Amino acid sequence: MRTDVLIIGGGATGAGIARDLALRGVNCLLLEMGDFCHGASGGNHGLLHSGGRYAVKDPTSASECALENAVLRSIAPFCIEDTGGLFVSLPEDDPSFADTFVGSCRKANVPFEELTAKEALRSEPELSSRVTRCLKVNDGSIDPFSLVQANVDDARSAGAKVLNHCAVTGMTVENGTVVEVEVRDRRGGIPASIVPEIVVNAAGAWVDEVAKLAGCRVPMGLDQGSMLVMDGRHCRYVVNRLRSPSNGDIIVPNHTSTILGTTSRPAGAPNDVTVSREDVDLLVRETAAMMPSLRERRTIRTYGGVRPLLGGGGRGASRSFAMLNDERVGNLISVAGGKLTTYRLMAEKVSDRVCEMLGSSSNCRTHKEALGPPANGKGDSISAVRLVRKYGRSASSVDTTDARVVCSCEQVLRSEVTAVLKAGDALTLADVMRRTRAGMGYCQGFDCALSVLEIMMEQNGIDPVPSLNEFLGERERGLEHTSGDQLRQEMLRRHVLNGVYGLGVRE
Numbered sequence: 001m002r003t004d005v006l007i008i009g010g011g012a013t014g015a016g017i018a019r020d021l022a023l024r025g026v027n028c029l030l031l032e033m034g035d036f037c038h039g040a041s042g043g044n045h046g047l048l049h050s051g052g053r054y055a056v057k058d059p060t061s062a063s064e065c066a067l068e069n070a071v072l073r074s075i076a077p078f079c080i081e082d083t084g085g086l087f088v089s090l091p092e093d094d095p096s097f098a099d100t101f102v103g104s105c106r107k108a109n110v111p112f113e114e115l116t117a118k119e120a121l122r123s124e125p126e127l128s129s130r131v132t133r134c135l136k137v138n139d140g141s142i143d144p145f146s147l148v149q150a151n152v153d154d155a156r157s158a159g160a161k162v163l164n165h166c167a168v169t170g171m172t173v174e175n176g177t178v179v180e181v182e183v184r185d186r187r188g189g190i191p192a193s194i195v196p197e198i199v200v201n202a203a204g205a206w207v208d209e210v211a212k213l214a215g216c217r218v219p220m221g222l223d224q225g226s227m228l229v230m231d232g233r234h235c236r237y238v239v240n241r242l243r244s245p246s247n248g249d250i251i252v253p254n255h256t257s258t259i260l261g262t263t264s265r266p267a268g269a270p271n272d273v274t275v276s277r278e279d280v281d282l283l284v285r286e287t288a289a290m291m292p293s294l295r296e297r298r299t300i301r302t303y304g305g306v307r308p309l310l311g312g313g314g315r316g317a318s319r320s321f322a323m324l325n326d327e328r329v330g331n332l333i334s335v336a337g338g339k340l341t342t343y344r345l346m347a348e349k350v351s352d353r354v355c356e357m358l359g360s361s362s363n364c365r366t367h368k369e370a371l372g373p374p375a376n377g378k379g380d381s382i383s384a385v386r387l388v389r390k391y392g393r394s395a396s397s398v399d400t401t402d403a404r405v406v407c408s409c410e411q412v413l414r415s416e417v418t419a420v421l422k423a424g425d426a427l428t429l430a431d432v433m434r435r436t437r438a439g440m441g442y443c444q445g446f447d448c449a450l451s452v453l454e455i456m457m458e459q460n461g462i463d464p465v466p467s468l469n470e471f472l473g474e475r476e477r478g479l480e481h482t483s484g485d486q487l488r489q490e491m492l493r494r495h496v497l498n499g500v501y502g503l504g505v506r507e
């Protein structure tokens with residue numbers, strides 16, 4: 001199979017590149033080894049950065065975030081909640097940092113407004129009464145799953161071929177050019193080898209591993225971060241600590257929950273997402289200093305992600321991005337670093353380079369063309385609001401005739417599961433979950449996993465046990481550090497799934 005451009009990696013960057021190139025009329029194929037958002041795009045806080053977090057230490061990244069924040073709000077409002085953000089200092093924080101922050105935001109063009117401590121408490125009543133200073137910024141909450149899916153849908157509508165569950169496993173290089181790429185396809189449907197003109201390596205934390213297939217290197221610092229999901233929404237704003245970026249600085253309201261993050265430690269491998277007990281304790285302790293009520297809330301899940309960082313790793317590393325072209329292999333472009341917030345800009349720069357190499361003069365359109373519907377659908381009905389938020393442009397085509405609720409925590413209808421299965425990308429229970437949010441709520445799939453599985457068996461004739469075990473294994477990792485009410489609920493789940501159904505859930 002021949003393609004002008006082969007894109008490796010179906011996170012935000014790869015999906016953004018596929019959309020950008022397809023809109024410019026370039027023939028391209030995107031391959032993702034897992035499901036879309038299998039990497040860092042599914043393992044982050046979902047914070048649409050205002051740029052404030054990076055203003056002091058990383059002004060380039062701060063300006064990129066500020067610009068892209070505005071672009072994403074205009075092209076993809078369906079997956080963004082305009083929560084706004086607060087940066088708050090506590091008495092133990094260096095008071096001069098707040099002044100430096102103000103000056104740096106001005107320089108990097110990050111909009112902000114100062115609130116008095118009283119105004120801050122009025123806006124966000126759960127904040128600590130110890131807050132000494134508060135700056136309001138344009139942070140938001142963004143749903144990475146619907147953002148990436150919308151890029152994939154748009155890329156396909158513009159002519160790109162996009163396949164998940166297809167891994168690139170090898171490359172043949174002749175005379176400094178990748179001439180053939182080997183593929184392992186879990187879905188069936190594409191040949192085992194691809195002949196590309198240009199290869200774009202957007203493999204995130206795996207960028208070096210993919211480069212090695214062509215005999216090149218893209219040395220990156222791999223850095224793991226942990227996050228906690230708390231039941232319910234406990235703040236209106238994204239709340240950040242007004243200090244030099246550190247661990248446990250961020251609280252993000254997200255759909256039905258609140259996400260606490262994050263930490264930073266060297267990762268041993270791209271999939272080293274393990275969350276330790278110490279991370280859990282640290283995140284609760286540090287975020288509760290800003291919002292004391294978090295100490296009493298229930299942690300429903302933990303998860304982690306791995307950042308590929310330029311110039312080593314750690315808090316000091318830049319959050320900007322780089323495009324790397326190893327001169328030993330002229331048609332391989334690697335891209336790494338950046339943020340979810342800046343994925344579109346990264347995609348634009350890579351696509352410009354690809355077009356230059358192909359001799360095409362088409363210009364980028366992704367900053368102007370809406371990804372999903374503007375605000376239409378909002379307010380039509382309560383279920384329309386929910387569907388637009390989840391499915392973007394394709395919300396209106398979701399058949400809601402079978403309105404039986406499959407997942408009570410997230411109000412997912414049977415019709416939604418059916419529609420996702422018909423669309424063809426969802427092979428596993430976890431794939432259905434990422435698209436519908438079934439299993440992402442309070443009970444973490446206790447109730448809905450079996451119902452979704454039944455629909456998958458009816459519709460796709462799948463073997464239920466491997467799929468359920470894969471789903472439960474993934475959920476289990478996130479439930480390892482639960483305690484209190486969540487632990488009691490977890491024990492009930494294990495009793496039912498292991499005792500009643502004998503499905504191999506760990507006791």
Ligand SMILES: Cc1cc2nc3c(=O)[nH]c(=O)nc-3n(C[C@H](O)[C@H](O)[C@H](O)COP(=O)(O)OP(=O)(O)OC[C@H]3O[C@@H](n4cnc5c(N)ncnc54)[C@H](O)[C@@H]3O)c2cc1C
Nearest residue numbers: 009011012013033039040041044047168204225305340341
């Ligand atoms: C802990 C943490 C918190 C973060 N919080 C935020 C935040 O709140 N806001 C923000 O803006 N940014 C945040 N980020 C950064 C953001 O998540 C990343 O910058 C962004 O998601 C990177 O997207 P990507 O597409 O480049 O990489 P990824 O999402 O990692 O995608 C790379 C993809 O390549 C695929 N792949 C790898 N090898 C192969 C192969 N051989 N064949 C086929 N496919 C392959 C992988 O499966 C993966 O899906 C955070 C990151 C971390 C780790």
